[in-house]
Amino acid sequence: MTDSVDRKEIKENIKQLYLTLSNEKRIKWNRDLPFDELLFDRWERAKLLDFADGANIYHNSYVYGDVKVGKETWIGPYTLVDGTGGLEIGEYCCISAGVQIYTHDTVRRFVSGGKEASDHAPVIIGDCCYIGPQSVIQKGVTIGKHSVIGTNSFVNKDIPPFSIATGTPVKIVGQVSFDSNKLLKFEYFSEDN
Numbered sequence: 001m002t003d004s005v006d007r008k009e010i011k012e013n014i015k016q017l018y019l020t021l022s023n024e025k026r027i028k029w030n031r032d033l034p035f036d037e038l039l040f041d042r043w044e045r046a047k048l049l050d051f052a053d054g055a056n057i058y059h060n061s062y063v064y065g066d067v068k069v070g071k072e073t074w075i076g077p078y079t080l081v082d083g084t085g086g087l088e089i090g091e092y093c094c095i096s097a098g099v100q101i102y103t104h105d106t107v108r109r110f111v112s113g114g115k116e117a118s119d120h121a122p123v124i125i126g127d128c129c130y131i132g133p134q135s136v137i138q139k140g141v142t143i144g145k146h147s148v149i150g151t152n153s154f155v156n157k158d159i160p161p162f163s164i165a166t167g168t169p170v171k172i173v174g175q176v177s178f179d180s181n182k183l184l185k186f187e188y189f190s191e192d193n
Helices: 002-029 035-039 042-048 108-110
Strands: 062-069 081-090 124-125 164-167 171-178 184-188
Touching: 108 171
Parallel strands: 062 081, 081 124
Antiparallel strands: 164 171, 171 184
């Protein structure tokens, strides 16, 4: 009987903790988050992973292998960052919700019935890049600084700096620049290009 009473008390305490944390988050940020995101701090997790100052990563993100992340980079919820082949993400990057970055694949291993090894190749994402939600980045790709990858894109080739790229497979559709006042400009190519 005491075990059952203890469980009820523990359950009630956890429920009260959830309600308190949830209420605090709604008052301060006008957000409602899953319990694990209320309990765990994104910036603390980034520090535990040896990411640079100001970087953060959601608790429900998967991290494999050797992942290096620059300062002030945001890695959103439900992401997968695979550094088994080496992954470098620059400073001031946004890795949006649901993004998957792979530095390996197991195609050869499984198609050969285990006779061949998995393939690995590093991924490098330069400073000040935006990777749109639900995008997938294939092993061996470099994305140049100040680039934008559109939502739901499959990045299977290198993207030069200051590019806007979108689609499956990804296609460069524009460029990023700064005007004389150092304000950001997005310029899109005509459909004829």
